[in-house]
Amino acid sequence: MTLNPNTTYQTVRGFGGMNGAGWIADLTAAQVNTAFGTGTGQVGLSIMRMRIDPDSAKWATQLPTAQLAKAKGVTLFASPWTPPAAWKSNNSLINGGTLLSSRYGDYAGHLLSFANYMSSGNAGLYAISIQNEPDWAPAYESCQWTGAQFVSFLQGQGSRFGSLKVIAPESLGFNKSLSDPMLNDATAVQHVDIIGGHLYGTTPSDYPLARSKGKELWMTEHYTDNTDANNWTAALPVAQELHRSMVSNYSAYVWWYIRRSYGLLTEDGAISKRGLVMSQYAKYVRPGDVRIAATEKPYSDVYVTAYKNSAGKIVVVAVNTGSSQRQLVLTLQAGSATSFAKTRTTATNSNEYAGTYAVSGGKATAYIDPSSVNTFVSQ
Known part of the structure; x- marks a missing residue:
């Protein structure tokens, strides 16, 4: 996406x-x-x-x-x-x-x-x-x-x-x-x-x-x-x-x-x-913060929005309403981020840190759990 x-x-x-x-x-x-x-x-x-x-x-x-x-x-x-x-x-x-x-x-x-x-x-x-x-x-x-x-x-x-x-x-x-x-x-x-x-x-x-x-x-x-x-x-x-x-x-x-x-x-x-x-x-x-363009539905059961602040930091929020883990390949302009830190909320997780995904070649490959809300913040 x-x-x-x-x-x-x-x-x-x-x-x-x-x-x-x-x-x-x-x-x-x-x-x-x-x-x-x-x-x-x-x-x-x-x-x-x-x-x-x-x-x-x-x-x-x-x-x-x-x-x-x-x-x-x-x-x-x-x-x-x-x-x-x-x-x-x-x-x-x-x-x-x-x-x-x-x-x-x-x-x-x-x-x-x-x-x-x-x-x-x-x-x-x-x-x-x-x-x-x-x-x-x-x-x-x-x-x-x-x-x-x-x-x-x-x-x-x-x-x-x-x-x-x-x-x-x-x-x-x-x-x-x-x-x-x-x-x-x-x-x-x-x-x-x-x-x-x-x-x-x-x-x-x-x-x-x-x-x-x-x-x-x-x-x-x-x-x-x-x-x-x-x-x-x-x-x-x-x-x-x-x-x-x-x-x-x-x-x-x-x-x-x-x-x-x-x-x-x-x-x-x-x-x-x-x-x-x-x-x-x-x-x-x-x-x-300002909402920016992002692939809104990379899957039929995944909903994504993205935002940027005045310092150029990017935030991506992804909602997975389905029953399967989903891969998200975050594709962005080269040099705009080196990694994304994820927090998530699920039935058993409560706005918890859930790992960092490195950006390589303008892409970060991330994963989101089924039935979850996830936030990725650029680093």
């Missing part, structure tokens, strides 16, 4: 998860280290998502972990599940409803006040979302938006966000009909920076219109099921989804809860198999 660092795709912003402070117990300081550290026994996450409570008196709940994560260089962003009830058509925090157009200015101020609060607490946000899952009206905090309403809001309020990046629409299933209108509106498109979406009921797919407008694609929430996060049969498909997200030109991939029975950490703070799968990407493909 061929690696071509001269053909580049998206810049990667990172891999992350949601901290559920206020809904579930906050992460402990030790769990923050486990989730966001890049050393042995750590996941390597570089993005943290948090909730914007409709009650500003409760914003302090988000601050302690955000401060710890920010101090580690983590990218922070926040999503609102609902505006205050009085600003909505149903006068309720739950069961959908819509934001009254007469309250657009108040709502923009509410979001900006949260951003200012976090910044004053040394936990400044990189980006802020307008609404979580605007195409869903469950019996918990929620608010519905149409594509036209996003356009109207951005036309009137978008300029107020300044250098703070705006994420929209965070659709339940990455529904492009909600984001197409803002991308096709000459004013609104200037005030949205990241097209974010979730993957419930759908699979990752490219969004050429968004990219043609200079917008990054972020997958801002998903979890696959409530199965025990240490179940390898359930964990391996997460690697496939990560792969598909990367080849769909997503710049970020954010799991739902960081710590949960189905999370990246289990309730006791240990790294789950899902977390180990994430770490095969997150620890080695770092913010600012």
Whole structure:
């Protein structure tokens, strides 16, 4: 399989998860280290998502972990599940409803006040979302938006966000009909920076219109099921989804809860198999790295992506979903690497060093186990 660092795709912003402070117990300081550290026994996450409570008196709940994560260089962003009830058509925090157009200015101020609060607490946000899952009206905090309403809001309020990046629409299933209108509106498109979406009921797919407008694609929430996060049969498909997200030109991939029975950490703070799968990407493909051309499917059951950083180091992630060991001949430009060090996660291995493969004549012949996720880092 061929690696071509001269053909580049998206810049990667990172891999992350949601901290559920206020809904579930906050992460402990030790769990923050486990989730966001890049050393042995750590996941390597570089993005943290948090909730914007409709009650500003409760914003302090988000601050302690955000401060710890920010101090580690983590990218922070926040999503609102609902505006205050009085600003909505149903006068309720739950069961959908819509934001009254007469309250657009108040709502923009509410979001900006949260951003200012976090910044004053040394936990400044990189980006802020307008609404979580605007195409869903469950019996918990929620608010519905149409594509036209996003356009109207951005036309009137978008300029107020300044250098703070705006994420929209965070659709339940990455529904492009909600984001197409803002991308096709000459004013609104200037005030949205990241097209974010979730993957419930759908699979990752490219969004050429968004990219043609200079917008990054972020997958801002998903979890696959409530199965025990240490179940390898359930964990391996997460690697496939990560792969598909990367080849769909997503710049970020954010799991739902960081710590949960189905999370990246289990309730006791240990790294789950899902977390180990994430770490095969997150620890080695770092913010600012760029995806490069690579033979995506050297076998029918092997999925490969490759990346490079500003120093020229190359990272290759290979997912083997089959039942056979596979040989990978990594072919690259002469002089760009002398060897590749491999780490792997399997049902019985946990992000462990698994040998070094020398480069000779522009090629390194490597092997990957059946049912495994493998990362090769050039030396």
